[in-house]
Amino acid sequence: MRRWIVVRPPGLPVSFRLGARVPAVLLALTLVTLAGMVLNVGYGEYPISPPDVVRTVLGIEAGDGNYGFIVNTLRLPRVLVAFAVGVALAVAGAILQGITRNPLAAPEIVGVNAGAGLAAVTLIVALPAVSVAYLPFAAFGGALVVATLVYLISWKGGGASPIRLILVGIGFAAMATALTTIMITFGEIYAVQQALVWLSGSVYARGWAELFALLPWLALFLPLAFAGARQLNALNLGDDVARSLGGRVELQRLSLIVVCVALAGAAVATAGAIGFVGLMAPHIARRLVGPSHEGLIPVAAMTGGMLVVLADLVGRAAFSPIEIPCGLITSAIGAPYFLYLLYRSRNL
Amino acid sequence: MGVRVWRSGYGRLLGLPVGVVALGGCLVLSVRFGAAEISTAEVIRAFTDFDDRSTGHLIVQTIRVPRALIAACVGAALAVAGAIMQGLTRNPLADPGILGINAGAALAVVAGVFLFGIGSIGVYALFAFLGAAVTAVVVYGLGSLGRGGMTPLKLTVAGAALTALFSSLTTAILILNERTLEEVRFWLAGSVAGRDLELFLRLLPYMGVGLVVALSLGRQITTLNLGEDIARGLGQRTGWVKALAALAVVLLAGGAVAAAGPIGFVGLVIPHVVRFFAGADYRWILPYSAICGAMLLVLSDVAARLVLRPQELPVGVMIALLGAPFFIYLARWKVKR
Structure with a gap:
């Protein structure tokens, strides 16, 4: 018998319930982080x-x-950026896996990261005078365009099959990567240098300015993601069940995709493509607290933040004084994990 | 009438010399055009009346001609490798780039340089072949797991994940060892510019053997493409055919990567285009793929030199811009669940 904690703040039009393990798991993850x-x-x-x-x-x-x-100006903002980026990617991944009902969905697999990267590099190279505060907007735009195209092109016979979604996403990722390379070949050398550091998926030299550019996006879209948990639970049972429960399925899916793209785009705009966090964190969270999204989203968020903070530490410490971008560390762990998931879902 | 002549085989046979002539034309274009302005008469004189004090003659002889030849051979090798993979796995999305074989070969070379400090050209190529072979086995194994056997999706997704893994490991090694790997970094861009002619000549025999093995397997692959049971029922020893085909893929893709770095999508696009006019018979698909693949890479290389002159795009980027939309088209409209 599973126990639940029901939260009904008096006077507010919200209520939700959490699995009984969620607070303890969340606390443990917070301490590790x-x-x-x-x-x-x-x-x-x-x-x-x-x-x-x-x-x-x-x-x-x-x-x-x-x-x-050293602490407050150089190192602390970097660590906070790492954490925030991990949170955003993990929640984006949790939403994407929820709406596609596909354990292999992740922002990078469906081409969102590549689209955001292309838009941001274009901005850096073509308009070098623009402040970093506009980068998330550009990345959001790029991610949204690519996500929309992938979704539309994968649509066939009344639905976007998860399998087609992944294949079309791989194609778009390849195209966006090629265009990014063109921008890099084309651009001024100083701007290109900046873009390259940024592209490798690293929190190197990120400061308070980048953190404050990212925070509004988190402040707006994380609560929206949490508010969508109930709809995600229904969608997870299948479109028919969700519809018979009274949900406006297409509208819900669309708004959740916007939240997902905004979070992934803002994260990519801040730290480049940090791979596979959006894939791993929701899976780890599901192992810890089960599939109900009210608990899953906060736990996945904390797991994602923890992963990026630890990956950054490992990347700095493993081969010091040379620094490995944390995006490479997460990919080196995440890609085998992805193959393991592929192996586990082999009979689906 | 025209169609019947074409289908009878004579037309397709006549098409081969036409293709070779067209390829020759592409090579001429590649030698004629480039960053430096050299007139046609000057280019011709570089061959008939070579003068080693003329910059133009030297550019033509030592830069443009090797570059055109390397592009042609790499294109042919990649296209034939892609065609064999598509026939063998019955997967329309198969390509040495998408299935991670190029990335595996690249990682093996970079790791070899990093760990053992290999400088010799022969060992360089050996590592590329080794990486290609190991990756081919791993992708094939991962893609055939589970009840449904091998499906295009599983194979492609496994290839994409392996590519992500291998390229992040490659980047990590390059970051660790930035200065000594300057040359490898250049090679990794996937381009035929400034390639070492000596390395290429050492690789040519391997690619040649791969090509001969591939072309001689045309009939067997056509049969195998009907399904393994049917092929076995017709008396084919499928294990041998598969092993030989895999050897050809490893030699061709590994050699191409060792010569030009990882270039994707040539092996994906060309066999599909070739099927439009050569039908489903691999005895025709394979030679036409070789010719068309060579033409595609040579022409893309010319375009890569001319679009942003005087800057130059890596030819791999040009091909990806052509190939990725084609991949999306196949994934959307041609792959059954």
Whole structure:
């Protein structure tokens, strides 16, 4: 018998229920993430011990006078960007897997990341004067265009079959990647340098400006994603069941896709294509708390943030002083995981 | 009437020399046009009356001619490898690039340079073949898992995932070892520009053997394409045919990657185009694929040099822009669930 926690805030028109394990799992993940963040901030050319990191972040004077600059200006925003990007990608992946009912769906597989990357590189190369705050808009636009095209072209006989969605997405990803290469060949050398750093899927040299460009998107679309959990649960049972439960299926699916594309686009605009987080995090979350989306979305979000923070730490520490972009680390873990999922779903 | 002559085989036989002549024309174009302006008369003089003090003559002889030949051979190898894969797996989406074989060969070369510091050209190629072979086995294995046996979807998705894995590992190695791998990085772009002629001449025998094996398997692959049971019922030893075909793919795709870096979509597009006029018989599809693949890569290379002159696009990018929409078209309209 599964136990549920029902949340009905008095006076507010919302109510939801969570699996009983969700708070404990969420707490454990948060602790691991915080530990990863502290280690990540402390690690580097100029090592800082974990207690000193915590003290500096809390504003208590610690160590010599450099700690404040190193922690608060250089390393902390980077770690927070890593976390935020992971959250956005993971929630986007959870939504996509929910609406396609396909365990293999992920933003990068259906071409959303490549579209966002193309739009952002185009902006960097063609209009180098534009501030980073506009990058998420461009990336969102690119992701939306590609996602719409993939969805429309995969549509056949009254539905977009998940299998066709993936194949068409692979095709669009190849095309967008080729166009991105053209932009890089074409562009001014300085702008191209900037675009290349950004493309490799890294949080290298991200600062407060990038974080504050990303946060509004999270603040707007994460609550919308959570609010869509109930509809995702219904959609997960199949379109017919969702419709008989009174849902306007196509409208719900469309709005959820917009949320998914906005989150993925904003994440890609900030840190480039960090691969396979949107695929792995929802699966891990489903293992931990089951398939109900009210619990799944927050747990997946925390898992995604944790994955990117840890991948960034590993990427910096493994071959120091050379830094491996965290996108490569997540791909190196995620691609075999994807193949494992393919193996597990072999008889579907 | 015309159709009947064509179907009878004589037309298709006559088409082959026509194709070879057209390919010759493409090669001439490739030698004639490039970043440097060299007049036609000057180009001809470079062959008839070579003068080693003339920059134009040197460009033609040492840069353009090798480049055109490499493009032609790589294009032919990739197209034939793609055609064999499509016939063998009965999968319209098969291509050495999409199924991860190019990425596997590239990773093997980069890892070989990184781990063992191989500099010798022969070993370089050996690693490319090894990577191609291992990847082919892994993709085939992953794609045939499960109840339904091998389906285009499973094979393609496994190939896409392996490509993602291999290319991220390749990038990681390159980042770790940036300075010493400058040459490999250039090679990885998927281009026929500035390729080492010596390396190419060392690779040519392998690709030649692969091509001969492939062309001699035309009849068997046509039969195998009807289904393994039918082929076995007709007395074919399917295990041998498959092994030989796989060997041909590894030699062709591995050799092409070692010579020009990973170039995708040639092996996807060309066999489909060839089927429009050569029918479903692989005895015709394979030679026509070789000719058309060579033409496609040579022409794309010319275009890659001319569109953004004086800058140059990697030819792999040009091909991807042509090939990816075609892939989408196939995935949307031609693949049954």
